[in-house]
Amino acid sequence: MALDPDERLTAEEFAEFLNEREVQTACRRCGVAHWQTGKGGELKGFIPVGTDEQGDFRLSERSVPVQYLICVNCGNVELFATKVVRKWKRDRLRRQQEIL
Ligand SMILES: [Zn+2]
Numbered sequence: 602m603a604l605d606p607d608e609r610l611t612a613e614e615f616a617e618f619l620n621e622r623e624v625q626t627a628c629r630r631c632g633v634a635h636w637q638t639g640k641g642g643e644l645k646g647f648i649p650v651g652t653d654e655q656g657d658f659r660l661s662e663r664s665v666p667v668q669y670l671i672c673v674n675c676g677n678v679e680l681f682a683t684k685v686v687r688k689w690k691r692d693r694l695r696r697q698q699e700i701l
Contacts, residue, residue, distance in 0.1 A: 609655065610683070615638065615681075618689050618690070628675060628677050630677040635673040636670040636672060636673065636679075637673055638668070638669065666683040666684070667680040668681045669681070
């Protein structure tokens, strides 16, 4: 099922979300702050087993769509619920439209 274009998340938007919410950037396993994501950026085109066509990781119909980051140093994978990031994006768009 195709998503509304406004519902899609770019790697840049995900990074903006992490910055705005002041998410710790150092890996909690090794302390290095160098991440890759499957959407755009350094791993463009990389789609691991278990993702849908939008790149959201899915285990089954009842699973939770997530955004993920992979620590380049130790391989630790950090997961973030897509619905929280999309809500942040919708709220930001609403704030921008109120300013105009
Ligand atoms: Zn690490």
